[in-house]
Amino acid sequence: MAAKRVALVWFKTNLRLRDNECLFKVIAENDEVIPFYCLDNSLFQTTKFGFKKAGDFRMKFLKESLQQLDEDLRAAGSGLLLLSGEPGKEISRLAKETGAKSLYAEKEVAPEELETAEKVAGELLKLNCTFLTFECRNLFHSSDLPFPVGQLPEIFTEFRKRTEKAVAVRAVFPPPSRITSPQIAPLNLDRLNKLIPGDVTADPRAAIQFRGGAEAAYQRLQYYFYQTQALSTYKNTRNGMVGERYSSKFSAWLALGCISPKEIYQEVKSYEALYGANDSTYWLIFELLWRDYFGFCMEKNAQHYFLRSGNQQSKAADPALFNTALNNWITGKTGVPFIDANMTELNLTGFMSNRGRQNVASYLCNDLHLDWRYGAAYFEQQLIDYDVCNNWGNWAYLAGVGNDPRTNRYFNIAKQAATYDSNGTFQQLWLHEKS
Numbered sequence: 097m098a099a100k101r102v103a104l105v106w107f108k109t110n111l112r113l114r115d116n117e118c119l120f121k122v123i124a125e126n127d128e129v130i131p132f133y134c135l136d137n138s139l140f141q142t143t144k145f146g147f148k149k150a151g152d153f154r155m156k157f158l159k160e161s162l163q164q165l166d167e168d169l170r171a172a173g174s175g176l177l178l179l180s181g182e183p184g185k186e187i188s189r190l191a192k193e194t195g196a197k198s199l200y201a202e203k204e205v206a207p208e209e210l211e212t213a214e215k216v217a218g219e220l221l222k223l224n225c226t227f228l229t230f231e232c233r234n235l236f237h238s239s240d241l242p243f244p245v246g247q248l249p250e251i252f253t254e255f256r257k258r259t260e261k262a263v264a265v266r267a268v269f270p271p272p273s274r275i276t277s278p279q280i281a282p283l284n285l286d287r288l289n290k291l292i293p294g295d296v297t298a299d300p301r302a303a304i305q306f307r308g309g310a311e312a313a314y315q316r317l318q319y320y321f322y323q324t325q326a327l328s329t330y331k332n333t334r335n336g337m338v339g340e341r342y343s344s345k346f347s348a349w350l351a352l353g354c355i356s357p358k359e360i361y362q363e364v365k366s367y368e369a370l371y372g373a374n375d376s377t378y379w380l381i382f383e384l385l386w387r388d389y390f391g392f393c394m395e396k397n398a399q400h401y402f403l404r405s406g407n408q409q410s411k412a413a414d415p416a417l418f419n420t421a422l423n424n425w426i427t428g429k430t431g432v433p434f435i436d437a438n439m440t441e442l443n444l445t446g447f448m449s450n451r452g453r454q455n456v457a458s459y460l461c462n463d464l465h466l467d468w469r470y471g472a473a474y475f476e477q478q479l480i481d482y483d484v485c486n487n488w489g490n491w492a493y494l495a496g497v498g499n500d501p502r503t504n505r506y507f508n509i510a511k512q513a514a515t516y517d518s519n520g521t522f523q524q525l526w527l528h529e530k531s
């Protein structure tokens with residue numbers, strides 16, 4: 097009798113059963129599958145900028161997403177194994193113990209994530225265990241682009257024009273109905289529970305109370321599309337700053353992969369068939385293209401997004417400063433109400449609107465003249481929807497050192513506040529003391 101084919105499937109930022117090529121392929125190509133997540137020690141470290149890699153809001157969202165994933169896997173006859181420590185060591189130990197001959201994982205593009213994956217692949221090679229990767233993040237598959245990623249256009253509009261009509265979005269992978277696995281021990285969240293303070297809840301003024309997991313993502317989509325039809329007015333409301341309907345709020349679920357952009361795309365198409373297509377339904381896909389673009393930019397330029405000079409070598413400038421100005425920016429005490437209101441929202445909820453993010457980033461770069469990477473690193477700690485490509489890509493773009501470089505991508509804060517918060521509702525909401 098042929099030996100059983102045992103394989104591992106590593107969940108990272110693809111915490112879902114549906115439209116998950118890793119999971120789909122590992123089940124199709126093996127007899128037994130062991131799904132796991134690895135709580136990487138590096139997630140608990142402080143970066144060279146002095147901030148945590150992941151703050152409490154994101155850790156809580158991650159915990160909820162893992163619980164949901166475990167529940168969904170168990171419903172299919174499997175479960176989620178939670179490893180904790182240094183991935184190379186922990187994963188090779190698991191491969192040895194289970195006799196797995198292959199590991200299926202999401203393809204990485206950012207430097208630290210790539211380095212971790214390469215280390216794991218190296219350890220597994222010693223055990224004759226093959227490391228296989230699949231693209232799970234984007235709407236478009238890189239091999240469907242009309243150019244190699246290395247020749248990605250430097251300007252978003254060019255990328256969009258060359259892709260949006262020419263590239264077909266691939267079909268969504270169906271979720272498995274049954275997964276054959278050895279007995280998987282109950283999900284052990286002790287380490288996470290110890291690390292997350294018990295009282296992590298977003299301020300009641302939050303635009304939305306996020307809950308992690310594929311089920312909550314699906315509910316949000318149902319709400320935003322079908323229950324409220326807010327999608328049909330998205331283009332007009334998307335620059336809003338107050339409340340849960342001005343934008344989709346899909347970002348946190350997309351960041352951990354509780355939902356995929358392909359699933360959202362497919363739902364937009366179903367919605368359009370029912371309620372009609374308009375500029376707004378198109379605009380949500382347009383924003384997902386920005387998301388793809390930053391993903392491909394990272395793949396093309398990886399290291400550059402973490403240098404002060406970005407991919408503009410000529411712009412390397414003064415040494416970084418961690419000073420009072422930065423501290424005031426972080427704590428929402430700059431004295432500029434529009435900036436302070438946005439930073440207060442971020443600090444108390446883990447979320448900030450896109451309009452807010454653009455303004456506080458421009459303020460840090462152009463008014464305070466600080467090293468943009470401190471802003472990006474603070475966002476990395478603080479955002480519930482932190483995504484390495486979106487965060488560092490957007491920051492570099494606004495700092496004028498990323499793609500489509502312009503010497504001064506300046507936002508006039510007073511003018512922005514007058515346009516986007518004309519009656520001061522947003523500023524009053526966040527600058528008033530909590531009662």
Ligand SMILES: Cc1cc2nc3c(=O)[nH]c(=O)nc-3n(C[C@H](O)[C@H](O)[C@H](O)COP(=O)(O)OP(=O)(O)OC[C@H]3O[C@@H](n4cnc5c(N)ncnc54)[C@H](O)[C@@H]3O)c2cc1C
Pocket residue numbers: 334343344345346347348350351380383384386387390448449450451453454457475479481482483484486487488490491494
């Ligand atoms: C300085 C800065 C930092 C940012 N950091 C992040 C981050 O860490 N994680 C993150 O997901 N987004 C980031 N963004 C992009 C954007 O602000 C958020 O995706 C958006 O505000 C999330 O709210 P939403 O889901 O309601 O967006 P919607 O307006 O409903 O958009 C739908 C989706 O499109 C994508 N999207 C929208 N705008 C952008 C954009 N500018 N770049 C890339 N994707 C976009 C997101 O996945 C979003 O969920 C950043 C923007 C700036 C200016």
